[in-house]
Amino acid sequence: MKYELQMIKQGVGGSIINISSVSGFRPQPDNIAYVAAKHGVVGMTKVAALENGKYSIRVNSVAPGAIDTPMLRGALEQFNLNEEDYAP
Numbered sequence: 001m002k003y004e005l006q007m008i009k010q011g012v013g014g015s016i017i018n019i020s021s022v023s024g025f026r027p028q029p030d031n032i033a034y035v036a037a038k039h040g041v042v043g044m045t046k047v048a049a050l051e052n053g054k055y056s057i058r059v060n061s062v063a064p065g066a067i068d069t070p071m072l073r074g075a076l077e078q079f080n081l082n083e084e085d086y087a088p
Contacts, residue, residue: 001048005057013056018045022065030079
């Protein structure tokens, strides 16, 4: 984001989209580092939006939920969870 904010010097505004996770809003147990990182992205996005709106720069984040991938299946197996345990 530091480099994207060079838009200020250009003076034409723009948009920045950060990627967070549903864990930034609804944490899961036994995943403290990931949850903390995603909360950080949410907070950073909010501050950047407040600070840069005056330059016509929008800052938003996208927070996808669980997507059925091999990585998710591995995590569910590692924590002895099934799909029903993880469902919202």
